[in-house]
Amino acid sequence: MLAARDVHAFYGKSHILHGVSLEVRAGEVVGLLGRNGVGKSTTLKTIMGLVRPARGAIVFDGRDVTGVATHRLARLGLAWVPEDRRIFPSLSVWENLRTGLDRAGVGHAKRADLLEKVFRYFPLLAERRYQAGRTLSGGEQQMLAIARAMMLEPKIILLDEPTEGLMPRMVGQIREIIETLRQDGVAILLVEQSVPLTLAVSARVYIMEKGVVRHEAPAPALRADDAVIRRYLGV
Amino acid sequence: MIQLLNGLVNGMILALVASGLTLIFGIMDVVNFAHGELYMLGAYVGTTVLAAGGSFWLALGVASVTIFCLGAAIQLVTLRPLLGRDPLATILATFGLSLVLQNYALWQYGPVARKIQEPFTGHFRIFQLEYPWYRIIIAVLSAAIMLALWLFLKRATWGIWIRATAQDRTMAAAMGIPVPLVHTAVFSLGGAMAAASGVLYGPLVGVDQTLGPGSWWSGGWATSAARCWRPSSSACSSRSRRSG
Ligand SMILES: Nc1ncnc2c1ncn2[C@@H]1O[C@H](COP(=O)(O)OP(=O)(O)OP(=O)(O)O)[C@@H](O)[C@H]1O
Ligand SMILES: [Mg+2]
Numbered sequence: 001m002l003a004a005r006d007v008h009a010f011y012g013k014s015h016i017l018h019g020v021s022l023e024v025r026a027g028e029v030v031g032l033l034g035r036n037g038v039g040k041s042t043t044l045k046t047i048m049g050l051v052r053p054a055r056g057a058i059v060f061d062g063r064d065v066t067g068v069a070t071h072r073l074a075r076l077g078l079a080w081v082p083e084d085r086r087i088f089p090s091l092s093v094w095e096n097l098r099t100g101l102d103r104a105g106v107g108h109a110k111r112a113d114l115l116e117k118v119f120r121y122f123p124l125l126a127e128r129r130y131q132a133g134r135t136l137s138g139g140e141q142q143m144l145a146i147a148r149a150m151m152l153e154p155k156i157i158l159l160d161e162p163t164e165g166l167m168p169r170m171v172g173q174i175r176e177i178i179e180t181l182r183q184d185g186v187a188i189l190l191v192e193q194s195v196p197l198t199l200a201v202s203a204r205v206y207i208m209e210k211g212v213v214r215h216e217a218p219a220p221a222l223r224a225d226d227a228v229i230r231r232y233l234g235v
Numbered sequence: 236m237i238q239l240l241n242g243l244v245n246g247m248i249l250a251l252v253a254s255g256l257t258l259i260f261g262i263m264d265v266v267n268f269a270h271g272e273l274y275m276l277g278a279y280v281g282t283t284v285l286a287a288g289g290s291f292w293l294a295l296g297v298a299s300v301t302i303f304c305l306g307a308a309i310q311l312v313t314l315r316p317l318l319g320r321d322p323l324a325t326i327l328a329t330f331g332l333s334l335v336l337q338n339y340a341l342w343q344y345g346p347v348a349r350k351i352q353e354p355f356t357g358h359f360r361i362f363q364l365e366y367p368w369y370r371i372i373i374a375v376l377s378a379a380i381m382l383a384l385w386l387f388l389k390r391a392t393w394g395i396w397i398r399a400t401a402q403d404r405t406m407a408a409a410m411g412i413p414v415p416l417v418h419t420a421v422f423s424l425g426g427a428m429a430a431a432s433g434v435l436y437g438p439l440v441g442v443d444q445t446l447g448p449g450s451w452w453s454g455g456w457a458t459s460a461a462r463c464w465r466p467s468s469s470a471c472s473s474r475s476r477r478s479g
Contacts, residue, residue: 095395
């Protein structure tokens with residue numbers, strides 16, 4: 001459903017991605033691991049059209065979407081939850097959700113449906129509906145970032161380090177959400193620092209090193225044999 | 236007392252012009268030096284409608300809509316290609332634009348000032364003095380337009396899109412908000428507000444091609460304010476270094 005083919009990307013003159021290739025099938029959760037600074041976030045940004053690939057292609061739903069504007073990609077069914085969450089600070093929780101909800105083709109019934117669903121997953125957000133985004137705690141902001149992405153009814157969510165800086169109880173909740181989304185048929189490309197979490201929720205895992213994908217394996221294989229993990233991630 | 240009333244009326248008009256200007260600056264990071272010219276052209280369009288026999292209110296509506304469309308065209312041609320460039324580029328572009336529009340007004344309408352007839356000529360008595368109703372109407376209408384703008388930004392889908400774009404352009408795009416279109420709409424909306432104030436204020440000051448440049452200083456103010464809101468920019472830091 002989503003594929004990156006030999007993608008090269010630059011920030012100014014520095015060559016960050018040196019030919020990244022990966023694939024996510026419909027409804028599949030795929031992990032993307034790698035040390036700090038190897039280009040995981042850049043890979044997600046390039047898929048989302050925020051960084052223009054110098055070479056290579058992004059294919060989504062059988063269509064070459066390389067160079068398509070970000071807002072069009074969002075309409076096609078790609079959602080991005082960035083590592084710094086990027087909640088709109090002076091919009092309320094409710095208005096943050098509306099940025100994804102107010103679009104053509106969402107009638108009253110579907111609107112109510114989508115809201116009921118996120119408020120069931122995240123009851124806290126219902127309580128904080130009218131609070132400004134900037135006043136939420138880190139964990140609440142993460143929940144809102146995921147809830148906001150869900151408003152787009154995406155086919156795939158590019159989820160960048162969702163558990164970063166969260167306490168263990170919250171991490172468990174994020175894990176449940178990822179599993180619920182998968183049951184709903186939403187594919188996820190998950191970038192994470194937590195190897196156990198990634199191996200627990202993913203079907204397959206890619207490991208990146210210095211701007212390229214070095215290794216690909218089914219998650220169960222990595223769970224059984226952590227030599228690869230130790231080699232690439234040093235843990 | 237009269238001074239106070241006059242101050243209130245002038246202040247309202249200025250606030251209306253400035254809210255268009257800040258809307259554009261806040262969302263697009265564009266200091267619109269041509270804002271005064273849009274205000275002036277709005278007033279001229281108003282005189283044209285009146286000359287053709289239209290009513291004052293028709294003139295107000297037509298001027299706003301015309302400048303809204305002109306604003307969209309200007310934004311598409313001159314500013315959209317500069318999106319994401321150095322702010323200096325957009326300043327030069329709008330500055331050039333202001334000169335073009337000013338000379339166009341001179342060529343099209345000539346150097347002789349025109350008059351917009353106020354829709355109400357009545358007066359009322361206050362503290363033994365006659366005060367024109369029309370001035371009160373201006374203040375109330377300006378306040379109403381700004382209130383409508385506020386409600387629009389607060390409640391409407393487009394309002395939320397505009398605010399989201401102002402706060403985080405990248406994330407707004409990732410949420411499917413058509414950011415380039417939002418920029419065009421904001422520029423047009425700001426222009427339409429300038430045009431409306433031009434027509435409203437026209438009966439008090441008369442309309443000639445210096446009407447725009449007269450309020451030009453407000454653009455200058457916005458620029459210096461803009462410099463100081465961005466501590467990283469050289470203009471402000473060099474100034475503070477000199478003073479420090
Ligand atoms: N906006 C930018 N401008 C210039 N260089 C950047 C920019 N963003 C990232 N980089 C550089 O690109 C490289 C890859 O960054 P990226 O954020 O993709 O890494 P990452 O794998 O997500 O790391 P982390 O695990 O720390 O989030 C890094 O060396 C980083 O310094
Ligand atoms: Mg990262």
